Every structure is written in structure tokens, then in C-alpha cells.
Amino acid sequence: MTAEAPTAAQAGLLSCEACQMLSRPAAPGMPEYCRRCGERLQFRHYGSVQQTWALIIAAAICYLPANMLPVLRTTTLGDSEGDTILSGVAFLYATGSWPLALIVLVASVMIPLGKLVALAYLLLTVQFGSVESNRERTRLYRLVELIGRWSMLDVFVATFTVAMVQLQPLMYVQPGAGVLFFAAVVVLTMLAAEVFDQRLIWDSAYPHTERHG
Amino acid sequence: MRFSVIWIIPILAAAVAIGLVIQRAVSEGPVITIEFKSASGIEAGKTFIKYKDVRIGVVSAVTLSEDYSKVLVKAKIAKHATGLMVEDAKFWIVEPRISLNGVSGLNTLLSGNYIGFQAGKSPEEQRTFVGLDEPPTIRDQPGRRFILKARTLGSLGIGDPIYYRGLLVGQVALYNLVENGKSVEITVFIDSPYDKYVTPETRFWNASGIDVSVGADGIDVRTESLAALLAGGVAFDTPDYLPPGSPADENSSFTIYRNRAIAMRQPDPVERKFVLYFNESVRGLSVGAPVTLYGLRVGEVAQVGLHFDSVTKTFRPRVLVTFFPDQLVARMTARQQVEGGKALLAFEQEARIKLLRQNVEERGLRGQLKTGSYLTGELYVAFEYFPNAPKVKLDWTRDPLELPVVPGGFANIEAKLSSILTKIDNMPLNAIGTEVKDALAVLNQTLKDAGLMLKNVDAKLVPEGTRTLEDMRRAIGSADRVLKNTDATLFGKDSPAPQDLRDTLQEVTRAARAVRILVDYLERHPEMLIRGKTEEKP
Numbered sequence A: 001m002t003a004e005a006p007t008a009a010q011a012g013l014l015s016c017e018a019c020q021m022l023s024r025p026a027a028p029g030m031p032e033y034c035r036r037c038g039e040r041l042q043f044r045h046y047g048s049v050q051q052t053w054a055l056i057i058a059a060a061i062c063y064l065p066a067n068m069l070p071v072l073r074t075t076t077l078g079d080s081e082g083d084t085i086l087s088g089v090a091f092l093y094a095t096g097s098w099p100l101a102l103i104v105l106v107a108s109v110m111i112p113l114g115k116l117v118a119l120a121y122l123l124l125t126v127q128f129g130s131v132e133s134n135r136e137r138t139r140l141y142r143l144v145e146l147i148g149r150w151s152m153l154d155v156f157v158a159t160f161t162v163a164m165v166q167l168q169p170l171m172y173v174q175p176g177a178g179v180l181f182f183a184a185v186v187v188l189t190m191l192a193a194e195v196f197d198q199r200l201i202w203d204s205a206y207p208h209t210e211r212h213g
Numbered sequence B: 001m002r003f004s005v006i007w008i009i010p011i012l013a014a015a016v017a018i019g020l021v022i023q024r025a026v027s028e029g030p031v032i033t034i035e036f037k038s039a040s041g042i043e044a045g046k047t048f049i050k051y052k053d054v055r056i057g058v059v060s061a062v063t064l065s066e067d068y069s070k071v072l073v074k075a076k077i078a079k080h081a082t083g084l085m086v087e088d089a090k091f092w093i094v095e096p097r098i099s100l101n102g103v104s105g106l107n108t109l110l111s112g113n114y115i116g117f118q119a120g121k122s123p124e125e126q127r128t129f130v131g132l133d134e135p136p137t138i139r140d141q142p143g144r145r146f147i148l149k150a151r152t153l154g155s156l157g158i159g160d161p162i163y164y165r166g167l168l169v170g171q172v173a174l175y176n177l178v179e180n181g182k183s184v185e186i187t188v189f190i191d192s193p194y195d196k197y198v199t200p201e202t203r204f205w206n207a208s209g210i211d212v213s214v215g216a217d218g219i220d221v222r223t224e225s226l227a228a229l230l231a232g233g234v235a236f237d238t239p240d241y242l243p244p245g246s247p248a249d250e251n252s253s254f255t256i257y258r259n260r261a262i263a264m265r266q267p268d269p270v271e272r273k274f275v276l277y278f279n280e281s282v283r284g285l286s287v288g289a290p291v292t293l294y295g296l297r298v299g300e301v302a303q304v305g306l307h308f309d310s311v312t313k314t315f316r317p318r319v320l321v322t323f324f325p326d327q328l329v330a331r332m333t334a335r336q337q338v339e340g341g342k343a344l345l346a347f348e349q350e351a352r353i354k355l356l357r358q359n360v361e362e363r364g365l366r367g368q369l370k371t372g373s374y375l376t377g378e379l380y381v382a383f384e385y386f387p388n389a390p391k392v393k394l395d396w397t398r399d400p401l402e403l404p405v406v407p408g409g410f411a412n413i414e415a416k417l418s419s420i421l422t423k424i425d426n427m428p429l430n431a432i433g434t435e436v437k438d439a440l441a442v443l444n445q446t447l448k449d450a451g452l453m454l455k456n457v458d459a460k461l462v463p464e465g466t467r468t469l470e471d472m473r474r475a476i477g478s479a480d481r482v483l484k485n486t487d488a489t490l491f492g493k494d495s496p497a498p499q500d501l502r503d504t505l506q507e508v509t510r511a512a513r514a515v516r517i518l519v520d521y522l523e524r525h526p527e528m529l530i531r532g533k534t535e536e537k538p
Helices: A047-067 A085-094 A098-128 A134-164 A177-193 A199-201 B004-025 B079-085 B226-231 B259-264 B325-329 B336-346 B347-365 B408-425 B427-491 B496-524
Strands: A071-075 A078-083 A171-175 B028-036 B049-051 B055-063 B071-078 B090-094 B097-099 B102-104 B114-118 B128-130 B145-151 B160-163 B166-178 B184-191 B203-206 B211-215 B217-220 B234-237 B253-257 B273-279 B288-292 B296-309 B314-323 B365-375 B378-387 B401-403
Touching: A047 A098, A047 A177, A047 B004, A071 A134, A078 A085, A085 A098, A098 A134, A098 A199, A134 A171, A134 A199, A177 B004, A199 B097, B004 B028, B028 B055, B028 B079, B055 B079, B055 B114, B090 B296, B102 B325, B203 B259, B211 B365, B234 B259, B253 B259, B288 B314, B296 B325, B296 B378, B347 B365, B347 B401, B365 B401
Parallel strands: B028 B128, B049 B114, B145 B253, B160 B234, B203 B253, B273 B401, B288 B378
Antiparallel strands: A071 A078, A071 A171, B028 B071, B049 B055, B055 B071, B090 B114, B097 B102, B145 B184, B160 B166, B166 B184, B203 B234, B211 B217, B273 B314, B288 B296, B296 B314, B365 B378
16 A cells, blocks of 8 residues: 555545445534444544553453463362363373363463453554554454454363263362353453454554544 | 543452452461371372361472471461461371271272371460371370270271160270280270270170171071171170179270170189090081080080090090080079079089089980081080980099080981891891791692682582572562462452552541541530530631
């Protein structure tokens, strides 16, 4: 893209988020609604950065109990054992099923952490107005949004295990508090990715653009 | 920039996280360190400290001491058990333990080792302890310990219950071999208030499982309770006939008997030993088999052995029996018990020997082996009076006294059979055979003669007979004719006699009827005799 062509913002046009129709706002500062679909017209998500930060911080706070508290509590013959995510990984690796261990490690530890770091990085670059490697950042954002939901796989596995292994009194599994916090982490990061307006990445390339956020 | 509402979310998350941390911190009890010689089966995070079966703490770390000679076990104690961590609290590792001092902790094979705890009484708090190598022997419950002696441990184990009249009153604490290795000492702990029922006269017996004994008395099956059946145990009681005594001292020792019957039977204060020499097989006679008098038990077999007679250079079975006069006296009536007691329990040996001698020599008191159970072939010794027994010469001065015997039941049958066979053998079968032959010859001759006689009869007598028969026939024919005539004359169709007879009978009947009417009338009207017949009024 060359810098000569005017952006929609420079031309004073707004794109509807829902139906992508370009409209010209009647007057700056007044609330606008799309003529075709009725969706509220916004230049950028209002307070996107703030909201994204809030959600990321909340997710980070929840990340600690998610890893420290046990995810599953297995009771065998009256003897119960709690397993955190990391101890589960260690157990899987120790018992020889290292592909499973790898999957759990990636999906449950690396991805949420990676998402947090990626979003934080994006927010910082947006706020500091860096221009180069914007394209990579967009790609990064798309990646975050795409794989975010797959972290719920771990929660799904835990739930499934609890539902299946109910052989009282021989062996039964109960969910631990860690799985709640882990689900919270995944949900919060998904929300954070949703709330972050990726168009903000490109605003730094056009420093004179009017920004409403 | 306005702070949007969204910041509630992280604040909430932070609050929850901090709340968790605080809650954890507040509910944490103290951390203690216990020093052990070895950390067998102790795992950080997994091994618990249990007191009264409640988990009061969990091991957090297991490390070696600085000089690498001991193991330091760090444990986190639950908040509610903080007050237990005092100076003289004791810790030990509960694990399956087999040593000369006994077996314990077998339940940990399933659940994994844990650290046992015994509370102390000191008010001083302490955080480092030295663990014991073995479970402590002093319990913190009121009660008393006693030592039981047995030849073998049997099916007993640590923790086995002790019963008193069916109630669970204590348990086996530990057991060990005595120094010379010939018997086992079992320490039991009886809880109060039941420990006061243990007196010096108390008898303990093994109530484990099912006690099945097969003897000449039959099959005896006994169990204390279903629990004892499964878990085993020891029971105790004091015999009724003994006066109640004061409670026994702690650590007094008792013997464990095999079962209740034996326990309550002991001891008969007086026992006399006698020896019997048999001339038959004593297979099936076991120690403890009953000795009976007229079928009532008065003693038991003490020893079954072999005796080499140096005079005749033969072997003979030698049976040593123990006679309990008390058992005999107990069978008698109260009044006789006094007399019998005097005779049997009298301490003057002379009087006793005289009585016995009298019974043996004059009345024929003899011992005999009898089969107690045909199923198992168990034998027992029965004393009875055999008036026809052969006389014996006994040495009445030796000790133990020898009593005479007669052959036992089977031997008797054998003797009888053999005597029958001898009798049969002695029968003069040859002579008998010869005589029978002669008799048959005579019979033969007789038959021949009879045949001749018949022939004679046939030749001479028959023609006579024929003529006689002819005459008879003629006579019968005449008689027959006469009868026929008579028949025609008297009863023929037109013979007058029957008709006349009939008329006569009718007349007689009419006359009788008339007389009857007259008599009737006379009865009703007796005045007729005077007045005559009056007209009947209608």
C-alpha cells in the first residue's frame, strides 16, 4: 500500500463493522448508526486499549492460581491426589506418553501465556506508535484470535475425565479449583482479543488521522 | 481518559487471588521437623501424619541431615492440630513391620505408610522432634497390660481383639519370642473398666477363627463370634467355681489355652497318674483322649509310648493316663460327694490304694481300648468292671501304679471269631460224614422194602378190595331205590298224605287264633268269666 491513497478515515468515511457499508458521518461527535443494518458506527472501538489491558491483567492474575491449584483431584481407594497442569505434564512425560505431555504443555501452558504476551506486545506497540512490522503484528493478532479458543481443550478434557471416571469407591475424579481459574484465563484472553481493535495497529502509519479512542 | 467499567474484572480477579492466598496463609498450621533414622515409604506431599485416624498433617519435604546420618522430614501440620505439637509428643513411621518383636502395620500395605502420632502431656510447644524407631508401647488410654504365654502364636496378630463374655475389651499389643526360643510371650492391653475382671485365677484362651477338634468325644466346633471368626482374638473368663478374686497386677502373666473347654478345665488340683500296658494296637489313641469310667469322663491320656519288657524281650504299648478325682467326685450326689471325696481325695495313700485294689481284684475293674468314633478311628480308654476277667498280679508299690487291662472291642470280636472258627474246626466232620452215609444206605434199603410191600398189596389186596367195592355198590343201589319209593309214597303228586297234612295244619292255625282272641278279650274284660260275653259297644 502506498501512502498516497487516502484512507477512509482521511476521506471522512466510516465503515460499518457489521455490513461493511461505507457511510459518511453527518457531524463529528454525534452518534451514528449504519443506514443499512443499524449497527452503531464507530471509527474505532471505544476504549479498546483500556479494555484490552484490563482483560489481559485479569487473565494474568488468574493465570497464577490456574497453575498452582490442582486441576483434577483423583481419589483411588480413599487416597486422593491433586494434579496441577504442570504436574500432569510431568506425570504424562514420566509415564512415557510424551506426545500427550507435549500437547498439554503447548495447549495449556504455552498458548495462554503466549496470548497474554502477544496482546500485551500489540497494545504496547499501538500505544507507542511504532510503524515497522505492522504487517507481522496483524498476522500475530490473527494468530492469537484463531488459536485462542483451542486452549479450552484442556478444560474439555478435564470435564470429560471427571464425568467418565466416577467409579466410587474404587476411583473417582473431582475437578479442582485450578480448572475454574484456567477457564477464566482462556475466556478473558478470548474477550481481550475480541475487544482489541486491530485497525489500531495501522493507525500509527497515519499519524495525522483523527482518533476517537 | 475515563476509566471504563471493564476494570472491575481485573480487580475482581485480583481480589479472588489475594483472597485465596490469605485464606491459605491463615489456615496453615505450623511446620515441624521430625528426625528419623530412615524415611521408609515417606513421600513429600503424600505421606500423612495421623492421630486417632485423623490426618493432622502432611509431609512437605524429605531431606538428609547435614551429616548425612539422619533423615529430616518436614511436615505441615493442620491448623486445628497446632495444640498437639508439644514437647513429649511422639512420632513414628507406621509401616508393615516384621521383626522378632512382632508384626504390625499391615494395613499400610494398602494405604501406604503414614506417620503415627501419640499426644504428649507437656504444655511446652515444640517444632522439632526426634522420631521413634518403633511404635511406643505405652498407650494413652486407661487400662492395663498383661503378658500371655503360649507355645505357639497360633493365628494371633497385633491388634487382634480380646473378648470378655463376648464384649470387645482390649487388643493384642505385641508379641515376641522368649529368650530360650521355646515359647511366645504376647502382650495384651485390656481397657478399663474391664481390666478389673482379670484376676489371678482368670483363664485366657484363643478365640481365633473356628476351633475344630476331632477326638474320641466327637467333632467339636466352636467360635467366639463372627468377628472372632474373621479377625481372630483371645477371650478370657474366670471359672465360676472359683471365688472371685482381686484384680491382677499389671504385667502379670497367664497361659493361653487352646480353647475354652481346656482353659476352664484347668487345673484340676489333684491328678493321679496310672500306667496301662496293652497288648493290642494303640493307633488312634492320642494324647488328651478321654479316660472314662462307665462312659463318664474321669481323666485323660497323658502319654502313649512303647515299653520294652526286658524279661520277655518284647515291645508293648505303654499308656500313661491322668486321673482327675475331682471329675469323678463331681458326678456324684452331694451327699456322696463327701464320702467319695474322702475316699478318692484322701491324702493317705494307703487307703486309696486299698480301695483301688479292692476294685481291681475283687470287682474286676479293668481298662479297655474302645473306639470313640468309627469315622476317625479315634480310641479312648474305658474303665469298666469285668467280673469274668482273668486274675492279674500287680505290683502295688510302684509309682505310677499299673492298672490291668482287657483286650479291647475289636480284639474281642477277633477273639470271638477265632473261637467260632476253632469250634468249627473241632467239629468231627469226618465222623459225621460217615454216619450220614450209613443213614442214607439204611434209608435206601427201607425204600426198597417199601416198594416190595406195595407190590404185594397190589397183587393180593386189590382183588379183595374190588369185590368189596362191588358189594357196597349194590347196597347203595338198594338204598337208593327205597328212598325213591318213599319219596313217591309220601310226597308224590297225588299222594294223600300231603293234602291231609295241610288241612290239619290249617285247622290248628284257626284254633290257635281263636284261642288267642279269647285270651285277648279275657284280658280286657275279665268279668266275662262271670257275666259272659256282652255286646260290643261301637
